[in-house]
Amino acid sequence: MASGAVQTGVYTSPFPDIQLASSSIFTHFLNTDKEGYVGHHPAHWPAYIESFSGTAISRAQLRTHALSLGYALQHHPHYPAKRGDVTMLYSPNSVSFPLVVFGCIAAGVRVTLANAAYNPRELEHQYKDSGATLIFTFEEGLPTVLAMLKEMGIENANDRVIVCGKGTKWVGGPDVPRMHPEMTYMEDLLAQGTLEHEEKFEGEDAHETAFLCYSSGTTGLAKGVETTHQNLTSVVEMVMESLPDLTQKTASGVLPFFHIYGAVNLFLLPLRAGFATAVQPRFDPEQFCANIQRYRVAFCLLVPPIMNMLARHPVVEKYDLSSLQVIISGAAPLPVALTKIVRGRLRSLKCFAPIVQGYGLTETSPVTHLVPHFQATEENIGSIGVLMPSLQCRLVGEDNLDVEAGQPGEMWIKGPTVMKGYHNRAAETKDTITADGWLKTGDVAIRDSEGFYTIVDRKKELIKYKGFQVPPAELEDILCGHPEIIDAAVIAVYDDEQATELPRGYVVSKRQLTTTEERVAFEGEIKDWVKGRVAYHKQLRGGVSVIEAVPKSAAGKILRKDLRAKAKLEREQASPAIAVKA
Secondary structure, eight states, rough: OOOOOOSOOEOSSSSOOOOOOOOHHHHHHOOOSSEEEEETTESEEEEETTTTTEEEEHHHHHHHHHHHHHHHHOOSSHHHHHHHHEEEEESSOOOOOHHHHHHHHTOOEEEEEEEEEEEEHHHHHHHHTTTTOOOOGGGGGGGHHHHHHHHOOOOGGGGTTEEOOOOOOGGOOOOOOOOOTTTTGGGGGSOOOOOOOOOOGGGGGGGGGEEEEEEESSSSEEEEEEEEEHHHHHHHHHHTSSSSSTHHHHHESSSSTTSSIIIIIIIIIIHHHHHEEOOOSSHHHHHHHHHHHHHHEEEEEHHHHHHHHHOGGGGGGSOOTOOEEEEESSOOOOOOHHHHHHHHHHHHTOOOOOOEEEEEGGSSSSSSEEEEGGGGGGGTOOOBBBBBBBEEEEEETTTTSSSOTTTTEEEEESTTTSSSSEETHHHHHHHOOOSSSSSSEEEEEEEEESOOEEEEEEEEEEETTEEEOOOOHHHHHHHSTTTTEEEEEEEEEEEETEEEEEEEEEEESSOOOSSHHHHHHHHHHHHHHTTTTSGGGOTTOOEEEEOOOOBBBBSSSSSSHHHHHHHHHHHHHHHHTTTOOO
């Protein structure tokens, strides 16, 4: 671990510090300290709405059902949950999702959130690494879970798998026939009893882990990020400072809840801020716009590819989007030009919502910076905003010293939202968090005289495809497993049309490829081969290119800057081997 830099440039937030909570997220957001209220708002207010049916779950129903689910988990016949156990939730967005999370938290159980697009191999890595026992899955995901368990030598899935069905009869919605009637369903667990109160995480116990989301950090394979109760309660209170009053309004729940970005801002923040989330299982342009009109959505949390859709898709003009009060883009950089195009188009449709950008990492729970809605000026387009309350930030140079004002440096963050560490990864944690508590983000930023930050570069290797993390090391490992590949490297190429990075592979082949036709055929073969082994967002959409040798330093580190220069040249020459279409 590198020593801490001389602290001559420690920056703070323009907002006053928040009051830190020392309790579980269940207690903080769903307490009944005030009669007729759950948390900070009336108990009967809706918390989540199933967008396609209109079925709503109120704050009171969420609390009641979560205590029932917590009771069932503690009395599970095969794997009764005890404090500190881990349960995996493998599901797209649904109104069941927050219920499962809060049910686990009520039982004292940690939750590891798994990408709903994972294949059995990817799911197995997270399942084993997190130490999970029980698994909650959506109906379409059950075959993947069963395939994973079979590969692990586990035959009796009913011992450890609970299915979340499409029916919402348990909350007054429609009853839908079950796809897997032989399995235990979540709603089966809601009538077995109820906890008198949730498991408590008071005082120092608030530093116990609540979520295990998986991130590649600045490099390497996916690691479990230990996000504590206090991390989560703190980040929500921080974000409140930069938002307009959204009380009794509605948010678009289209970003995945299994991603820390959506988990915090679309199913925790609503409980604190008093708005409801209209839950959409998957992104569809038509449904997205239709739901904004139907539910008079005021708050949209988006990623650049959805912004790109707002800029260009004809469906946008079919619907009334004038209810929007604020649009926040995050998870990946938002180009200035794209921001201006979207703003201009929406204004022509009588939608005057400010478009702002934020920044964060899974390791910071996630939000560290955000442009306040009241400062969404022309000058601040492209900025990630100001530092959130109660956080400190430094910009550090290659010499591990703070850079001069106005100069670029790697952002280091310190404060109550910094993760506890990587699960069972002491060495990686030590490489990421200094001895005095500074988390090294891997992103290089400049801070202006008004306290606004702009990302200008990235030290880390992580690729962001439409907001989803794609670790190059994982794809390189898969590529090197091909019998015809000697060595491989993966970088990002940027696709302006889709407003996202695309993974691009460079491989050294064992074959003698003497003609262009042979090389192109081999590259296509490799691209298709990888496609069958990874989740949708990890496919090599940037193409595959055969090279003589992967450029490396004397220490053996891949020289990705050399490959990025090569990719730029290939694009300029319009190489037929480079693919940028999804």
